[in-house]
Amino acid sequence: MNSVPGRRTRILAATTAAAGLLLVAGCSSDDGGSGGTKTAAGGVELVKSGQLTTCTHLPYPPFQSEIDGKVQGFDVSLIDLVAEDLGVKQDILDTPFENFKTGAFLNSGECDLAAAGMTITDERKKNVDFSDPYFEATQAVLAAKKADIRSFADLKGDGDYKVGTQAQTTGEDHAKSQGLDPVSFESSDAVLNGLRTGQVDAVVIDYPVVQGWLKDEALADAYTVAEQVNTGEEYGFTVRKGNTKLLAAINKALAEAKSDGTYKELYEQWIGPYDESAASASPSAS
Numbered sequence: 001m002n003s004v005p006g007r008r009t010r011i012l013a014a015t016t017a018a019a020g021l022l023l024v025a026g027c028s029s030d031d032g033g034s035g036g037t038k039t040a041a042g043g044v045e046l047v048k049s050g051q052l053t054t055c056t057h058l059p060y061p062p063f064q065s066e067i068d069g070k071v072q073g074f075d076v077s078l079i080d081l082v083a084e085d086l087g088v089k090q091d092i093l094d095t096p097f098e099n100f101k102t103g104a105f106l107n108s109g110e111c112d113l114a115a116a117g118m119t120i121t122d123e124r125k126k127n128v129d130f131s132d133p134y135f136e137a138t139q140a141v142l143a144a145k146k147a148d149i150r151s152f153a154d155l156k157g158d159g160d161y162k163v164g165t166q167a168q169t170t171g172e173d174h175a176k177s178q179g180l181d182p183v184s185f186e187s188s189d190a191v192l193n194g195l196r197t198g199q200v201d202a203v204v205i206d207y208p209v210v211q212g213w214l215k216d217e218a219l220a221d222a223y224t225v226a227e228q229v230n231t232g233e234e235y236g237f238t239v240r241k242g243n244t245k246l247l248a249a250i251n252k253a254l255a256e257a258k259s260d261g262t263y264k265e266l267y268e269q270w271i272g273p274y275d276e277s278a279a280s281a282s283p284s285a286s
Helices: 003-012 074-086 098-102 170-177 188-196 207-213 217-222 244-260 262-270
Strands: 051-056 065-067 070-072 089-094 128-130 135-144 163-166 183-185 202-206 223-235 238-240
Touching (some): 074 244, 074 262, 135 170, 135 207, 163 188, 188 202, 202 207, 202 223, 217 223
Parallel strands (some): 051 089, 163 183, 163 202
Antiparallel strands (some): 065 070, 128 238, 135 202
């Protein structure tokens, strides 16, 4: 399609050498979005006119976090592609992660979709509709280099280690399913702080998050990935149950980004060396 390379050029032109992608732009309509049409391209109904409202939970780098006063990240950049296709701008609301399981903010009409590095699960599918998978993830065990922790199994041994996880996440679910009683933290930043201050001896959290942390030389000198645990997780974006037009628009944007090279470039921008398997996840079951 001739329009896709043009879109890719415009999106990547927003990259700056100093701060990365500065792509989030909220709609500042004087009427709070209540005036004008709420129907975007393709007949997609939006909760506010002129904008695609995204619920997320901050911070969760490299998927979404505030950088230089703007919410940025891999998820943000991908949803910007959807917004552009719809002819609107993306606006982001920071909301509690627990609401992503229930779809509360989608059902109440506060957000059009949710993007929060969220794993597709059968339990969550009961409350929301997921897009096609856009990222394959593994869990990581991060521990101090001086600690005698070399694998996930060590956490279950007789070392009496305290393990930290982020609340309401699949990392926490996995730790509990393996018989651990983790210390639960509200955000990924709090998880890292718990490790740095000695509240816990190790943490179990999504590997891309750990990758972002270890870009800091001081953290890389002090901590190491003891093990990556492949739990078969795939991330998806969510919409309100039955919102088929918006779901189709999201899946279309993802497919085009993977085929025209935009996905690869955004992956390298936000996450690191491109892992082709991350983009080859099969579409989620309907």
